[in-house]
Amino acid sequence: MLNDIKFEDLIEATYDTFYMTLIALIGTFILGIILGLLLYLTSKDGIWKNKSLHFVISAVVNIFRAIPFIILIFLLFPFTDFLIGTIRGPNAALPALIIGSAPFYGRLVEIGLREVDKGVVEAAKAMGAKTRTIIFKVLLPESMPALISGITVTAIALVGYTAMAGAIGAGGLGSYAYYSGFMRRDFDLVFLCTVLIVIIVFIFQFIGDMIATKLDKR
Amino acid sequence: MISIEGLSKVFTSNKSKTTAVENLDLNINDGDIFGVIGYSGAGKSTFVRLLNRLEEPSGGRITINNEDITAMTARQLRIARQDIGMIFQHFNLLWSRTVEDNIAFPLEIAGVTKTDRQKRVQELIDLVGLSGKEKAYPSQLSGGQKQRVGIARALANNPKVLLCDEATSALDPETTNSILDLLVDINKQFGLTIILITHEMHVIRKICNHVAVMESGKVVEQGEVMDVFLHPRQHVTKKFVEQVMGNGEEDEDIAGIAEAYSEGNLVRLHFVGETTNQALISKLAKKYDVDINILQGKITQTQAGAYGTLIVQIAGKDIEEAVRYIKEKSSVEMEVIQDVK
Ligand SMILES: Nc1ncnc2c1ncn2[C@@H]1O[C@H](COP(=O)(O)OP(=O)(O)OP(=O)(O)O)[C@@H](O)[C@H]1O
Numbered sequence: 140m141l142n143d144i145k146f147e148d149l150i151e152a153t154y155d156t157f158y159m160t161l162i163a164l165i166g167t168f169i170l171g172i173i174l175g176l177l178l179y180l181t182s183k184d185g186i187w188k189n190k191s192l193h194f195v196i197s198a199v200v201n202i203f204r205a206i207p208f209i210i211l212i213f214l215l216f217p218f219t220d221f222l223i224g225t226i227r228g229p230n231a232a233l234p235a236l237i238i239g240s241a242p243f244y245g246r247l248v249e250i251g252l253r254e255v256d257k258g259v260v261e262a263a264k265a266m267g268a269k270t271r272t273i274i275f276k277v278l279l280p281e282s283m284p285a286l287i288s289g290i291t292v293t294a295i296a297l298v299g300y301t302a303m304a305g306a307i308g309a310g311g312l313g314s315y316a317y318y319s320g321f322m323r324r325d326f327d328l329v330f331l332c333t334v335l336i337v338i339i340v341f342i343f344q345f346i347g348d349m350i351a352t353k354l355d356k357r
Numbered sequence: 358m359i360s361i362e363g364l365s366k367v368f369t370s371n372k373s374k375t376t377a378v379e380n381l382d383l384n385i386n387d388g389d390i391f392g393v394i395g396y397s398g399a400g401k402s403t404f405v406r407l408l409n410r411l412e413e414p415s416g417g418r419i420t421i422n423n424e425d426i427t428a429m430t431a432r433q434l435r436i437a438r439q440d441i442g443m444i445f446q447h448f449n450l451l452w453s454r455t456v457e458d459n460i461a462f463p464l465e466i467a468g469v470t471k472t473d474r475q476k477r478v479q480e481l482i483d484l485v486g487l488s489g490k491e492k493a494y495p496s497q498l499s500g501g502q503k504q505r506v507g508i509a510r511a512l513a514n515n516p517k518v519l520l521c522d523e524a525t526s527a528l529d530p531e532t533t534n535s536i537l538d539l540l541v542d543i544n545k546q547f548g549l550t551i552i553l554i555t556h557e558m559h560v561i562r563k564i565c566n567h568v569a570v571m572e573s574g575k576v577v578e579q580g581e582v583m584d585v586f587l588h589p590r591q592h593v594t595k596k597f598v599e600q601v602m603g604n605g606e607e608d609e610d611i612a613g614i615a616e617a618y619s620e621g622n623l624v625r626l627h628f629v630g631e632t633t634n635q636a637l638i639s640k641l642a643k644k645y646d647v648d649i650n651i652l653q654g655k656i657t658q659t660q661a662g663a664y665g666t667l668i669v670q671i672a673g674k675d676i677e678e679a680v681r682y683i684k685e686k687s688s689v690e691m692e693v694i695q696d697v698k
Pocket residue numbers: 368369370375376377395396397398399400401402403404556
């Protein structure tokens with residue numbers, strides 16, 4: 140059976156999975172950091188302490204985290220259609236992937252920021268630092284290992300999400316395994332796709348761990 | 358000149374109110390090393406954090422060099438803070454930056470150009486004695502070295518005031534001494550005013566010239582270090598002085614000594630920060646025909662000179678002349694315990 144496999148298709152599917160994960164990862168990283176910073180800064184002893192704003196952001200994050208990913212895709216169909224102009228293909232999966240994982244990553248960012256030594260933030264204030272300086276030169280660099288470990292965990296979840304999105308037409312290995320494998324009872328192909336996905340996961344894990352270790356000078 | 362008038366801080370949390378600093382008045386002269394001592398919870402940290410408004414005052418006024426800190430807008434305050442260095446008990450360095458980048462941080466905040474930053478950082482590294490450690494990360498340094506980085510960082514923008522909150526409390530005695538020496542050095546070299554918070558009297562003794570004793574948010578006693586050492590009025594102050602000098606009355610068994618040394622005069626000499634009379638004993642022995650026997654005592658060094666008490670026995674032909682010399686020619690206070698003629 141395996142000999143029927145068109146290798147170009149497999150390579151394209153692998154490429155699509157990589158593409159979706161990577162672009163979604165970049166979007167998640169940016170959006171998640173913004174959410175995490177807002178959660179952190181508006182909290183009880185934050186610089187922008189604001190109870191109602193904190194409550195609203197927190198509620199939005201929790202709601203989006205509660206929605207199962209597959210349902211989120213359906214929910215976002217009109218939005219995706221409006222934004223991308225189609226609901227099929229790797230690009231169409233991006234809004235759902237980013238919106239699905241950014242709230243999760245945002246919480247991880249918030250936890251990472253909480254770990255930053257309060258004394259260091261205070262030292263920066265005592266030197267006359269602006270909030271912008273505190274964010275970009277203290278909070279983010281000092282929490283970077285945690286932010287990188289967090290994005291690694293998120294990347295692995297994202298690979299899983301791409302497979303799920305694939306099953307409803309986003310392309311990539313999930314899609315390939317479902318349409319060309321499962322639907323045609325070609326379980327060798329399903330197995331092959333599984334191996335490829337596991338390898339992709341390992342690659343992300345390896346790179347993430349490496350960067351986090353290199354950055355951690357504590 | 359730093360002047361503080363009616364400074365208060367009340368913390369309100371869950372209906373309970375804590376008055377950490379209460380209606381505090383204090384004047385600190387330029388170039389002083391001003392110590393603030395008190396037990397845990399006295400409000401020392403709160404006080405020092407009020408000075409650069411890391412803590413917002415509930416009331417009162419702080420002026421530093423004629424600038425009203427308490428009236429400043431957030432923007433003005435940020436600029437003013439660049440003139441107020443601060444060092445911390447736990448150093449508070451950025452672990453993600455090397456020694457040189459940590460020291461450069463306040464310069465970045467002040468908008469100093471890169472080449473000027475590099476030059477200044479090198480000067481500071483030399484000043485605090487960390488040459489060779491430029492590229493090290495804080496985690497690779499000892500506590501004393503970390504505090505040196507903290508000091509260099511605090512001095513980067515040439516501040517006029519340096520605030521130190523328990524800057525040596527996390528260090529061993531030897532390292533503490535080397536950091537205190539560095540602070541004295543800086544104070545002399547740059548005429549920097551240093552406000553130093555501590556709960557250890559020997560820190561005050563070693564480097565401060567003025568001291569304020571805090572208890573429950575108030576300054577209960579203040580003055581020149583030597584005066585406070587000599588005439589502590591409050592109970593807390595006496596306790597702190599005993600930390601350094603021991604409890605004089607308890608270990609002075611005068612009756613026992615008098616019995617054992619019944620010849621000549623027994624006198625108690627108080628050294629009160631006099632540097633010119635440090636060779637008093639040997640001078641007396643050379644000048645007059647007397648034998649001087651040191652029986653008991655404790656002398657310690659302060660910024661103003663030697664301070665402490667000696668009990669000596671003076672025997673021989675010229676006792677009276679020797680005693681008169683001490684009384685009239687030296688600033689050492691003398692008290693005759695026993696006069697056997
Ligand atoms: N952020 C805060 N919220 C509520 N109460 C506080 C806060 N900071 C300090 N306090 C209270 O204010 C009082 C003085 O605290 P402060 O930290 O100034 O004491 P301290 O003299 O520095 O003590 P230590 O020697 O232990 O550092 C204490 O009763 C403390 O519980």
